Amino acid sequence: MSGKTLAEKILSRVSDRDARAGDLVIVPISRVMVHDSVIDAVIAGLRALGRERVWDTSRVAVFVDHAAPAPTPVVADSHRVLREWVRAQGIATFYDAGEGVCHQIMVEEGYCEPGTVIVGSDSHSNSYGAVGAFGAGMGATDVAVALALGRTWLRVPESIKVTFTGRPRKGVTMKDAIMRVVREIGTDGARYACVEFHGAGALPQGDRITLAGMTTEMGAKAGIVVGTPEAPDWLYPDPGAAYANEIAIDLTTLEPQIAVPPRVDQVVDVSQAAGQPVDVVFLGSCTNGRLVDMHQAAAILRGRRIAPNVRLEVVPSSRRQMEDAMADGTLLALSAAGAVIGSSGCGPCLGRTGGVLAGEEICLSTANRNYRGRMGSADAAIYLGSPYIAAVAALTGMIDDPRPYLEATDEEFDALVARRRAERPERGTSSFRSGDRSRELVFAAPRGVALEVDD
Amino acid sequence: MPRAWTFGDDLDTDQIVPGRYAPFMVGQDKFHTYAFCDARPGFAKEVRPGDILVGGENFGCGSSREYAVAALAKLGVGGIVAKSFARIFFRNCINLGIPVIESADAIGLVRDGDEVTLDLTGGVLRTPQGDATLRPLAAFAREILDAGGVVAYLREHGDFPAAR
Ligand code: SF4
Numbered sequence: 001m002s003g004k005t006l007a008e009k010i011l012s013r014v015s016d017r018d019a020r021a022g023d024l025v026i027v028p029i030s031r032v033m034v035h036d037s038v039i040d041a042v043i044a045g046l047r048a049l050g051r052e053r054v055w056d057t058s059r060v061a062v063f064v065d066h067a068a069p070a071p072t073p074v075v076a077d078s079h080r081v082l083r084e085w086v087r088a089q090g091i092a093t094f095y096d097a098g099e100g101v102c103h104q105i106m107v108e109e110g111y112c113e114p115g116t117v118i119v120g121s122d123s124h125s126n127s128y129g130a131v132g133a134f135g136a137g138m139g140a141t142d143v144a145v146a147l148a149l150g151r152t153w154l155r156v157p158e159s160i161k162v163t164f165t166g167r168p169r170k171g172v173t174m175k176d177a178i179m180r181v182v183r184e185i186g187t188d189g190a191r192y193a194c195v196e197f198h199g200a201g202a203l204p205q206g207d208r209i210t211l212a213g214m215t216t217e218m219g220a221k222a223g224i225v226v227g228t229p230e231a232p233d234w235l236y237p238d239p240g241a242a243y244a245n246e247i248a249i250d251l252t253t254l255e256p257q258i259a260v261p262p263r264v265d266q267v268v269d270v271s272q273a274a275g276q277p278v279d280v281v282f283l284g285s286c287t288n289g290r291l292v293d294m295h296q297a298a299a300i301l302r303g304r305r306i307a308p309n310v311r312l313e314v315v316p317s318s319r320r321q322m323e324d325a326m327a328d329g330t331l332l333a334l335s336a337a338g339a340v341i342g343s344s345g346c347g348p349c350l351g352r353t354g355g356v357l358a359g360e361e362i363c364l365s366t367a368n369r370n371y372r373g374r375m376g377s378a379d380a381a382i383y384l385g386s387p388y389i390a391a392v393a394a395l396t397g398m399i400d401d402p403r404p405y406l407e408a409t410d411e412e413f414d415a416l417v418a419r420r421r422a423e424r425p426e427r428g429t430s431s432f433r434s435g436d437r438s439r440e441l442v443f444a445a446p447r448g449v450a451l452e453v454d455d
Numbered sequence: 456m457p458r459a460w461t462f463g464d465d466l467d468t469d470q471i472v473p474g475r476y477a478p479f480m481v482g483q484d485k486f487h488t489y490a491f492c493d494a495r496p497g498f499a500k501e502v503r504p505g506d507i508l509v510g511g512e513n514f515g516c517g518s519s520r521e522y523a524v525a526a527l528a529k530l531g532v533g534g535i536v537a538k539s540f541a542r543i544f545f546r547n548c549i550n551l552g553i554p555v556i557e558s559a560d561a562i563g564l565v566r567d568g569d570e571v572t573l574d575l576t577g578g579v580l581r582t583p584q585g586d587a588t589l590r591p592l593a594a595f596a597r598e599i600l601d602a603g604g605v606v607a608y609l610r611e612h613g614d615f616p617a618a619r
Contacts, residue, residue: 024595026615040478041521048606067480074482123518123543139521139547141605153595153615187465188513192542219516221542263465350474350518371469371517378473378493 003238005159006224007194010115010134010235021158021242030116030133031059032147035102036075037066037352038121038140039082045144054089055150061093061102061111062086065345068097071353100318100344103127103286107209108320114231117154119146124286124368129212129224130205132231134194136222157194157221158244159237160185164199166252171403173296174200174207175288175366175386177249178214179257183267184247191219193244196237201227206290213286214368217264256401259384262372270389273399278364279428280357281312281394282375283334283387284342285349285367289317291324293366293387298333300391300405306338307397307421308430313355314339315347337394351375357382362427364393396420397427456570457505457533459582460498461562466510467517468544470494472526474518487526504531507573507580509565511537515544524551534573536561536580536589549596552604556580561587 004012008019015025032054034042039062046052054060062082070076079097086094095105102122106112107130114132118125121143128135136154138146146152162181168174181195195215200208208225215223226237256270283289283297294314306312314334316322322344325331335341340355347354349367356376357363363375363382370382385393388402395405396417405413474480476489491498508514508527514537515523524547527535534554538561548555554575565571565582572581579586592600598616602608608616 024593037477038521040483041525045606049609072480074480137543139524139543139550141521141550142546145550145605145609148609149614151615187516188539188541191513191539219513219541352474352477352480356475369517371467373469373473373475373493376475 002242003240005194005241005243006196006226006235006237007134007157007159007222008241009237010117011154011156013115014117019156021156023156024153025156026151026153027117028151029059029119029146030113031061031111031118032143033061033063033102033106033118033120033122033125034143034147035063035066035121036068036079036082038143039085040078041140042121042144042147043081043085045141046148049144049148051148054091054147057089057091059150060091060147061106062091063095063099063102063105064097065095065099065101066350067352068345069343070097098319098343098345100316100321101286101289101346103209103213104289104317104321107131107205108318114228115235117152119143119152123216124213126215126220126223127209127213127286129215129222130208130228132224132228132235134222134224137216155192157192159194159196159241160190161196161198161243161246163246163248164197165248165250168251168254169403171388171406172251172254172256173386173388174203174210176254176257177251178211179259179267179384180249180254181247182214182217182259182265183257185218187217187263187265188219189245190215193220195220195223197223197225200225201229204292206292210287217368256386256389256403258389258399259370261370261381261383264368264370264384270385270399270401273383274401275423276383276399277362277397277424277427278383278393278399279310279361280355280363281310281390282315282348282363282365282367283390284313284315284317284347285365286317287368288366288387289315290321291330294321294325294330294334296387297391298330300388300395300402301337302333304337304395306394307424309428310394310397311355312337312339312394313342313348315342315354316344319344348375364390364399366390397424457507457572458503459565459567459569459571460495460502460506460508461565461567462508462510462514464511465513465516466494468515468520468523469517471515471523472520474520477520478522486522487529490526490530499530502530502532505533506531507533507571508535509537509561510535511562512539514540516541521547521551524548524553528553536573536587538562549599550605552600552607554592554600556592557590558587
């Protein structure tokens with residue numbers, strides 16, 4: 001028998017049998033993640049099952065993040081029901097509105113045990129593969145069943161091996177890398193499969209979340225990074241494991257990538273989308289709402305002012321990320337540049353709260369989805385890109401290659417921005433802003449606060 | 456007689472029920488009236504119990520939102536035949552008792568509005584243009600569907616069907 005992929009290894013271990021791709025296994029779950037947007041259906045499911053109590057309160061994590069803080073009375077009522085349910089069940093792992101996106105907290109607070117199966121009520125639960133867990137997103141009824149039994153059924157997935165080599169050049173990120181992979185594999189190229197990432201284990205945890213989470217955009221059941229610092233020794237695919245497909249990406253030649261609406265796999269090199277005007281820029285989500293993402297945006301925006309007629313929304317992915325960005329002056333720099341700072345959570349990523357898009361509006365988002373209607377109006381268009389590209393778009397009002405900006409002297413930079421702004425076709429209306437304190441504030445920041453940005 | 460509604464490839468759950476019309480946003484009794492409101496206006500009014508949706512590749516991709524499937528179940532959709540299904544959507548349909556069956560030739564054969572019959576036992580979708588072949592469902596899924604969904608199955612049996 002050939003060696004095993006990472007998915008086969010994990011599922012063999014937890015199901016206590018020789019699990020091979022295609023087998024159906026029933027497996028114990030190490031944790032169930034539930035969030036606000038499906039809680040009603042999950043509670044109804046548990047009730048319908050005739051099981052009022054979850055199987056193990058210490059293995060359940062609950063989050064209010066998808067429409068938080070509540071934008072409407074209906075949502076507020078649903079949040080109230082959720083809080084009452086959490087209290088009645090005695091679930092201690094509960095993160096209320098403003099704490100952040102479920103996936104970010106699950107990984108950064110250590111709720112994802114490497115080598116185990118985690119069921120989440122969210123399609124991006126694949127993110128837990130960032131630390132070597134088999135995270136699978138499921139619908140409300142599956143989640144209710146998981147909460148009742150502590151087990152779920154899975155078809156052992158085939159695996160697709162993605163190998164990264166080299167390091168990206170300045171201005172190119174792992175967001176570009178994963179969009180390059182989506183471009184290669186397509187929205188359903190990894191359907192039912194596990195995407196196994198090689199050559200990414202040593203990356204910062206945030207980059208690994210970006211990679212693992214976006215395997216959802218290829219239809220994957222799970223996405224797991226090999227060789228992370230969190231993973232135990234056994235958690236390694238065998239040599240000679242059989243893969244359904246293998247892809248190699250050379251990061252050293254990677255160009256910044258843009259996903260063109262309305263498909264996440266309609267991905268082009270940034271040069272092909274350069275000049276595309278935008279009205280709104282969103283920096284945030286479980287894909288790109290971390291401190292490092294805000295650093296990258298601030299590397300472009302610090303001490304400057306976003307373009308007239310453009311709105312910038314920054315939503316940190318967790319309170320920890322937000323407070324770190326407050327402490328080192330990054331959020332101040334972004335606010336002074338004209339950003340609207342939202343409380344940590346999903347924000348406008350899914351069009352429910354915190355700045356939804358109007359018809360005809362064009363958005364550059366650092367999130368992971370650009371379907372029609374995703375962020376509000378069905379007539380809005382969403383381009384996806386890295387935080388660097390987002391920052392340049394906020395500054396110039398159009399999509400552009402961020403690298404010349406990162407290399408430019410101050411003078412060259414200003415000339416580049418002025419030229420781009422002049423080229424931008426008229427869109428939207430400009431509004432008065434309460435004083436332009438961008439330079440003043442940033443340079444008056446207390447000593448010891450990092451003004452230098454590490455990208 | 457059930458009617459066929461045809462759709463293309465990569466139909467995502469945001470098109471089935473847009474996020475802004477989630478039960479969470481509009482209430483439990485209304486969300487299904489927004490089914491396909493952007494992608495196929497009029498659907499929720501005109502669809503009749505037992506109607507069959509026929510699609511291409513990757514039907515139901517995107518968000519894991521089960522209410523997209525719940526909306527179809529509420530409207531009485533009798534089954535979905537597509538070249539392939541997105542994974543979470545597939546599970547959700549089985550769980551909520553909507554037959555989801557793969558067929559390579561159905562979408563090429565059937566025309567929107569055709570009167571059709573879904574014959575699970577015979578393994579075909581009957582259309583005016585001839586029969587489309589259905590891929591047999593796994594026994595595990597079939598057992599859950601026959602019970603009317605996973606909740607009904609578990610209530611009756613207390614545990615999953617045996618894994619094979
Ligand atoms: S940030 Fe966006 S993609 Fe991530 S969990 Fe929230 S809604 Fe989903």
